[in-house]
Amino acid sequence: MKFNTKAIHAGQEPEETSGAVMPPIFQTSTYAQQAPGVNKGHEYARVTNPTRTALEKLIAGLEDADQCACFASGCAAMDAVIKMFRPGDHVIASDDLYGGTYRLFREVFEPYNIRFSFVDMTDTDTVQEAITPDTKLIWIETPTNPILRVVDIEAVTEIARDKDIWTVVDNTFASPYLQKPLNLGADAVLHSTTKYLGGHSDVIGGAVASSNEEIMEKLRFQVKTTGAVPGPMDCYLTLRGIKTLHVRVQRSVENARQVAKFLDAHPEVDQVNYPGLPSHPQHQIAKKQMSDFGAMVSFSLKDDSVETAQNFMAQTDIFLLAESLGGVESLISHPASMTHASIPKEVREAAGLKDSLIRLSVGIEDGDDLVKDLEQAF
Numbered sequence: 001m002k003f004n005t006k007a008i009h010a011g012q013e014p015e016e017t018s019g020a021v022m023p024p025i026f027q028t029s030t031y032a033q034q035a036p037g038v039n040k041g042h043e044y045a046r047v048t049n050p051t052r053t054a055l056e057k058l059i060a061g062l063e064d065a066d067q068c069a070c071f072a073s074g075c076a077a078m079d080a081v082i083k084m085f086r087p088g089d090h091v092i093a094s095d096d097l098y099g100g101t102y103r104l105f106r107e108v109f110e111p112y113n114i115r116f117s118f119v120d121m122t123d124t125d126t127v128q129e130a131i132t133p134d135t136k137l138i139w140i141e142t143p144t145n146p147i148l149r150v151v152d153i154e155a156v157t158e159i160a161r162d163k164d165i166w167t168v169v170d171n172t173f174a175s176p177y178l179q180k181p182l183n184l185g186a187d188a189v190l191h192s193t194t195k196y197l198g199g200h201s202d203v204i205g206g207a208v209a210s211s212n213e214e215i216m217e218k219l220r221f222q223v224k225t226t227g228a229v230p231g232p233m234d235c236y237l238t239l240r241g242i243k244t245l246h247v248r249v250q251r252s253v254e255n256a257r258q259v260a261k262f263l264d265a266h267p268e269v270d271q272v273n274y275p276g277l278p279s280h281p282q283h284q285i286a287k288k289q290m291s292d293f294g295a296m297v298s299f300s301l302k303d304d305s306v307e308t309a310q311n312f313m314a315q316t317d318i319f320l321l322a323e324s325l326g327g328v329e330s331l332i333s334h335p336a337s338m339t340h341a342s343i344p345k346e347v348r349e350a351a352g353l354k355d356s357l358i359r360l361s362v363g364i365e366d367g368d369d370l371v372k373d374l375e376q377a378f
């Protein structure tokens with residue numbers, strides 16, 4: 001089955017009792033049992049729910065994974081992944097990544113003595129040098145949030161495999177329509193389903209998909225034991241969103257290409273970060289591992305100050321000032337004071353995140369209108 005067909009049908013069957021084409025929202029906390037342990041496959045809704053199961057099967061299908069576990073948010077999914085490890089274990093992550101990921105690692109898990117190194121993952125030598133005998137996981141986010149760097153998934157997963165280190169790819173920015181990390185060698189793939197998978201800025205969720213049984217067993221244990229699970233209504237909304245994933249992402253990418261070209265030629269713009277521009281430092285890697293270049297664009301201004309960026313953002317009409325991404329509507333944000341404010345300024349700057357950096361999540365509106373909106377904001 002090709003992707004566009006899978007987005008509609010992977011793991012989906014009409015509902016048994018009624019033939020409903022869409023899975024019902026199974027709004028229940030528990031399930032009747034014929035005798036203790038004798039049941040129809042569900043016992044308690046923290047552990048499983050049929051609406052959630054339908055969503056998990058769909059995401060597993062999209063990522064070419066055997067299994068998927070869904071969580072209440074992308075952060076809850078990340079939390080479950082790191083809880084697979086123990087005090088003394090070491091994780092390598094990239095130095096440009098979602099601010100909430102950095103905060104979770106540094107402020108929640110480091111006090112429990114799980115240790116993290118944040119490195120420039122576009123340089124595989126640096127990754128190799130960061131490995132210690134305690135390294136258990138390499139956390140890849142690509143394209144990165146918000147600088148849109150591209151990590152060579154095949155190269156990094158190869159280094160990890162040689163040393164029995166697991167790799168997880170946060171595939172939120174690309175979506176499985178554009179990038180399939182498991183087919184490039186990763187052990188697991190993670191999503192904030194809040195973004196492209198949900199696609200309509202109306203639901204929070206997370207997911208991890210993998211064909212590694214040990215990983216999935218550990219994650220299912222987390223689901224059952226810590227219970228950061230999405231409710232059935234949220235699963236339904238995400239499932240409904242996924243059915244148009246390919247159509248939405250395709251249109252968003254076309255618009256993003258147009259927006260990136262416009263910004264690249266603008267005299268007030270210092271640098272445009274978009275993997276689709278031939279000038280992007282990892283353009284060739286993006287070409288190799290993504291089927292297209294995504295719909296996230298970020299750019300810095302020649303006048304590199306928070307104030308100039310904020311003045312610019314105050315002028316856009318169509319691009320709404322808001323955190324998040326991946327919805328049908330275009331959003332504009334200022335990472336240094338919004339999504340990445342929890343990263344200390346010196347750490348941010350060392351990773352190349354400038355004060356004037358503006359991030360765009362390009363939606364599915366008309367591309368000309370989006371360009372005009374940015375043009376008048378300068």
Ligand code: P1T
Pocket residue numbers: 073074075076098100101141145170172173191192193194204205206323324325339
């Ligand atoms: O928001 P949540 O569903 O918990 O997902 C967290 C998350 C995980 N990974 C990446 C790459 C992300 O970008 C996010 C959330 N990001 C934003 C809210 C944002 O505006 O960047």
